[in-house]
Amino acid sequence: MKVTVVGAGAVGATCADNIARKELASELVLLDIKEGIAEGKAQDMMQTATLLGFDTKIVGSTNDYTKTAGSDVVVITSGLPRKPGMTREELIGVNAGIVRTVAENILQHSPNAIIIVISNPMDTMTYLALQSTGLPKNRIIGMGGTLDSSRFKYQLSQHLGCSPSDLNAVVVGGHGDTTMIPLIRLATWNSVPVTNFLSEEQQKQIVADTMVGGATLTKLIGTSAWYAPGAAGAALVESILRDEKKLFTCCVALDGEYGQKDICLGVPVIIGKNGWEKILDFGLNEAEQAEFNKSADAVRSMNEVLKTL
Ligand SMILES: NC(=O)C1=CN([C@@H]2O[C@H](COP(=O)(O)OP(=O)(O)OC[C@H]3O[C@@H](n4cnc5c(N)ncnc54)[C@H](O)[C@@H]3O)[C@@H](O)[C@H]2O)C=CC1
Ligand SMILES: O=C([O-])CC(=O)C(=O)O
Secondary structure, three states, X not given: OEEEEEOOOHXXXXXXXXXXXOOOOOEEEEEEOOOOHHHHHHHHHHOOHHXXXXXXXXXXXXXXXHHHOOOOEEEEOOOOOOOOOOOHHHHHHHHHHHHHHHHHHHHHHOOOOEEEEOOOOHHHHHHHHHHHHOOOHHHEEEOOHHHHHHHHHHHHHHHHOOOHHHEEOOEEEOOOOOOEEEOHHHOEEOOEEHHHOOOHHHHHHHHHHHHOHHHHHHHHHOOOOOHHHHXXXXXXXXXXXXOOOEEEEEEEEEXXXXXXXXXXXXXXXXXXXXXXXXXXXXXXXXXXXXXXXHHHHHHHHHHHHHHHO
């Protein structure tokens, strides 16, 4: 199996590192527009092969898409990250041009690939990738809710004093500071609702901290996070290449599901060898559905901005 990661920056390199360590692909191409960076990081990672015990062949490329030809999965991480104080949405002007060009190049050399979009603002970049490639909707997956759900479990584990692995919790909706919806009502600790163990105040705090998870890290680090984003991207690659059929929240094209259409938004999906294979209906209550609709309105207005660029 062959995987390409576009963008050899913090997220792209971390994602590639996870893919190599797990031996998910026999060939892994790391591509960047900046001269030398992808080749350098590919060589650096290859020099960990004997230390970490993997056999994946990692190749670097400075914008030469012929090297990516025939990829089964492509992860797009190219684009600017935000700085402290910025929103993800402010990146649209620069990143839309990058994602459109990259998606078109990928399509030309890997027409059968499944594409995972990570670049921000991710919901709109996923919609853009779908529009600009015209690929079947199941082969375009935006990564945001997978990361946000992992952060939600982290926040819950801190309050419950438990292992995050014992928790089931998902974040749906957009991947924005105000558009994501941590579904605390449905979160469980070994099958028991977490709401049984948390005060109203704690629940509100957990939801609020989850929603600004990315912004909090951006403020601390000075640029946005990469360890969990890279690992989340690799987890989706793993579920596709191993046909695991795991359930993740991903940004996918909706056609009436969750009451929305002509939009890409985060919902629970099964990820397998065909990309996203099925959307699960989690039965949102009235308040949650209202939040989901509000989130869709915000993402839709960002999608409208694409027409002006
Ligand atoms: N969806 C999510 O959950 C997350 C999304 N992100 C987003 O991922 C993107 C990347 O973040 P970082 O890796 O931290 O940034 P970074 O600045 O470390 O890396 C971005 C890389 O993209 C490259 N690049 C720019 N234009 C390109 C092009 N046309 N073709 C190929 N490569 C190109 C740059 O040279 C750079 O090496 C950002 O937009 C960030 O906001 C980051 C974390 C989580
Ligand atoms: O916060 C950001 O800008 C990057 C991102 O999407 C995340 O880490 O969730």
